[in-house]
Amino acid sequence: MNVPKMLRSFKYAFQGIWVLMQENNARFHLFATVVVVLTGLLVGLSSDEWAIISIIVGLVWVAEAFNTAIEKLCDFVSTEHHPLIGKVKDLSAGAVLIISCIAVIIGIIIFLPKILANL
Template identity: 40%
Template structure:
């Protein structure tokens, strides 16, 4: 008789997700960079005294970039597993996943300019 599959409980699923995130943070330089950049943006937001809505938009942008980078890492891992030798389609799949990260990163930069440029211009006008 076959084994009955049981779904893992919530805490086990949460632990597996945490383990995956920690592995990604430890092994992926781009994730480390985005975490550093996101932290710097949050410090700048605190210093700039942005509004609650601006905080939410910045947090969403940072989370989108990091989430896209984590998904990119997962896709690259699976592609490497199923196609360890070079194959043009495997390379294209990895490039497309990286492109998704690029889209979210560009979006985050634009959001950063929209949020931070006015207060920085006001500060500059007071200084000069």
């Protein structure tokens, strides 16, 4: 095991997270994550519910990171408009939209009954 190489890998990974956080959409996801965590604390989610919320929030973040990486790679490959690159970017953004919609549905399933019970 090469510890210095492994530590450098972590350094690069944190740099990637920093790059991601410069993106407007990632900042929205950060805001949404904070709202979800605070709401979860407020309504008292169970361990199972926290696990589900954590997985779905993580999937949204991973999708956003891949979307950002794909967009940056596409911009590097061609600065001019190209129909195929446009489709790649659209597909990547669509993946984020799909998992985000699923996250909203799961959020409604988990949070709505708890919120209604506290009214």
